[in-house]
Amino acid sequence: MPVTNNKLRTKIFVLEDDLWYSQFLSYHLSLDETHEVVTFGSVNEFLHNLTNAPDIVTLDYHLPGYDGEMILNRILELSPNTYTIVISGQEDISKAVNTIKQGAYDYIVKNEHTKERLWSIVEKVKEHITLKNEIEALRKEVYQKQEMGKEIVGSSEPIQKIFKLVQKAASTSINLVITGETGTGKEFTAKAIHQRSNRAKKPFVTVNISAIPGKLLESELFGNEEGAFAGATHQQIGRFEEAQGGTLFLDEIGELGFDLQVRLLRVLEEREIVRVGSITPIPVDVRVVVSTHRNLLEEVRMGHFREDLYYHLLGMQIHLPPLRERGHDLLLIAQKVLQAFCEQNNMPAKSFTTNAQKKLLQHTYPGNIRELKAIVELAAVLSEAIHITPEDIQLPESTLSQISEEKTLDEYIADTVQKYLEKYNYNVMCVADKLKIGKSTIYRMIRKKEVYMAERK
Structure with missing residues (x-):
């Protein structure tokens, strides 16, 4: 048998x-x-x-x-x-x-x-x-990759690693910390994970910790009963209850005050909240995902963030690379932003000229994707034709010229060489060609420790 x-x-x-x-x-x-x-x-x-x-x-x-x-x-x-x-x-x-x-x-x-x-x-x-089941799993994998491609745009090596981490994070309930500079897409990434998880049909709720004053934040997170404090004229449901069964994204967790850190830790441990003005615990089933542009471990060392909360949150970390490290992903994102803006405003479809693309690539984008979005949308408004030219692209003056910093000429040269080494994967021959300098010049700077090398990927 x-x-x-x-x-x-x-x-x-x-x-x-x-x-x-x-x-x-x-x-x-x-x-x-x-x-x-x-x-x-x-x-x-x-x-x-x-x-x-x-x-x-x-x-x-x-x-x-x-x-x-x-x-x-x-x-x-x-x-x-x-x-x-x-x-x-x-x-x-x-x-x-x-x-x-x-x-x-x-x-x-x-x-x-x-x-x-x-x-x-x-x-x-x-x-x-x-x-x-195999066909369904394959179909789901293809669908998720297609959908992720619509949400998280790019083909660079750093962003491909992010794709893989997002898929792994979505398939588990592991604690998740998303780090990265302002404007790199932390909320976007958290939402992508939620939409691929088994909580996708439940709410995705966002709280920007840094945007809400401390006195109001407690009520915002946990809710309050009528009369709990001056101005509490009615019962309010907090964001934890609002996210029941789904995902609560706490943006900029490093800005959370010490008192609320204690309360958050208790919620994470007990899986229940108590509204302000109440003593009755309310069970909550919520996946908490946090983000920060700060180094939380350094915040712990400085006494600004509770060590026990830090270790409770510690699970998988997804670090989003800044836009300046994503190479030509920038142009893919810019075109997607441009297409969406034109559709939303009933404008004819537009595209960037080659010289306009070169100008976009020259900028360092300290504000990352958020800054790129603002620049592209303004260019779409300023352009008179369907092709966006360099003249339509208005880059912030403060970042067009970095001479405001008082450095010696040698220091500026070293900074430039270092940035090119990082950009071109520490390929000395390539950097020498791009900067039109001798490779011996770069090797001399390395020996003098004016610039440094790292292992090539």
């Missing part, structure tokens, strides 16, 4: 009013230890348990007092992904054909060959299920 190597459990319901025959089927099906077999002698009990979505049902088509066609229809209605194998004491070819047309997977006659026939059919069903 064949035994499958499939490690996944196969749930099989047996509906049979003959106790001996029910035990006979259950015994033989249970010889495969990966089968989870449940027997039913009552139709009502069987139908009630169909919400458990069995993989396979063996159905006695001639149960006393019941219409087999009606039961089959109910199976198809309540558990459409279940494969039904009809087992009948009557060898009726027309009945078998009609049953399969109605939606049954196969039809078996009760005789000396039932056991072998049932095994063969069950194995085929399991192959179907495995194949369907």
